[in-house]
Amino acid sequence: MDxxxxxxxLAVLPYLPTVDIAEPAAFRAAxxxxxxxxxxxxxxxxxxxxVAGGVPVRIYTPTAAVEAAGAGGALGVLVWFHGGGFVFGDMDSTDGSCVATALEVGCVVVNVEYRLAPENPFPAGFDDAWAALRWVAEHASSIGADAGRIAVGGVSAGGGLAAALALRARDEGGPALVYxxxxxxxxxxxLDTPSMREFDATPLWSRPQAELSWRYYLAGAEANAYAAPARAEDVANLAPAYITANEFDPLRDEAIEYAVRLIRAGVPVELHHRPGTFHGSNAIxxxxxxxxxxxxxxxxxxxAFRVG
Structure with a gap:
């Protein structure tokens, strides 16, 4: 594969950390x-x-974009969720990405810190994500954001939370999402796609870690579509999506298959599969x-925010 x-x-592979969540607390500390x-x-x-009764968030507002919007203007807002297999990660781990997105897109970014498994299995983290999204929709004007231009997003487990939020927002008639x-x-x-079966020793994430992650997150419960969005029977009428898949990532095929299902259901999708990449490499x-x-x-x- 190398x-x-x-x-x-490939040049940075020797310097990357080994992800091992067998001892979650120790790995988080590291x-x-x-x-x-x-x-x-x-x-x-x-x-x-x-916000929302106990969910920590970090709000990033680009001042130049606010000035350009003028008096009474409001910016699009991205509600963002960090990765970490539902087990590790926090606001600081995705801070740099949120800073860059706010400045380069010209939008407000709300970086959400949700509860982690195994101490807090599903639906705890998802409940936090939903509470934060609803708070943003209800209080958008207080953070200089436009309630009519809300997007959700995330990387890895955070991307799973974002997909689940899009499903629930559709199911419950809001908050309305643009992306x-x-x-x-x-x-x-x-864990039954070809890529998940094949990649048991890939950099940064592998099938053994995915197995542990889901074991912690579900804690023996049966998964529904809000835990595992690929299980959703109906994916029509969802917000337009941008979906990425990396070649040497056990998660590759579930991303591609989900994108194809959305496309067939009439959802506008931009899908990117990047050769030569692995899970987490987008952040290098x-x-x-x-x-x-x-x-x-x-x-x-x-x-999506109609900026520029």
């Missing part, structure tokens, strides 16, 4: 120790809040293929 990985990504302090560039207001970004999303607990800025992946997502968000 000879097929993008050369720029991850926090590796997380760099958040950078605060000019032109951005950042505020931490606790969903599912970046290498966790979607299917059945030294590789051109990774930079392009992030630029494409932000271009799509600008179009």
């Amino acid at each position: 000879h097929r990985i993008d050369p720029e990504l 991850q926090r120790a590796r997380t760099q302090p958040p950078q605060r560039p000019d032109g951005l207001l950042v505020e931490d809040r606790v 969903q970004v599912l970046d290498t999303a966790v979607l299917d607990d059945r 800025p030294s590789a051109e293929v990774s930079r392009r992946a992030l630029e494409d997502i932000r271009r799509a968000l600008r179009a």
Whole structure:
């Protein structure tokens, strides 16, 4: 497999951490120790809040975009969920991405910290995500956002949460969403796609870790569509979607299959499969293929928010 990985990504493989969630608390501590302090560039207001009865969020507002909107103007808002297999990750781990998205798209970003398994199995994290989304819809004007231009998105487990939110928002008649970004999303607990069966030793995420992740998240319960969106029987009338799949990722095929199902149901979908990549590689800025992946997502968000 190594000879097929993008050369720029291959060069950083020896320096990547090993993901092992067999001991979740210990792995979280190790991850926090590796997380760099958040950078605060000019032109951005950042505020931490606790909303909806106990959900921590971090709100990023680009000042230049606010000034351009003028008096009474409001920005599109992306409600974002970090990755980590439902087991690790926090607001700090995705802070840099949220900063860049707010500045480059010209939108408000609400970075949500949801409860983690195994201490808090499904539906705890999903309930937090839903509560945060509803709070944004109900209080958009208070954060300079337009309640008519709300998108959800996330990476890995966060992408799974975003997909589940799009399903519930459709099922319950709101909040109305203009877009969903599912970046290498966790979607299917059945672990039975060709890529999931094949990739048991791939960088950063592999079938053994996926098995543990779902065991922790479901805690023996039967999955429904809000836990595993691939189980949804009806995917019509969902928000337009941007979906990514990486070649050497056990999650590859569930992303592609979900995208195809949405397309067949009449949902507008932009699907990107990137050769030579693996799970998590989209966040490696030294590789051109990774930079392009992030630029494409932000271009799509600008179009969804009608920016520029």
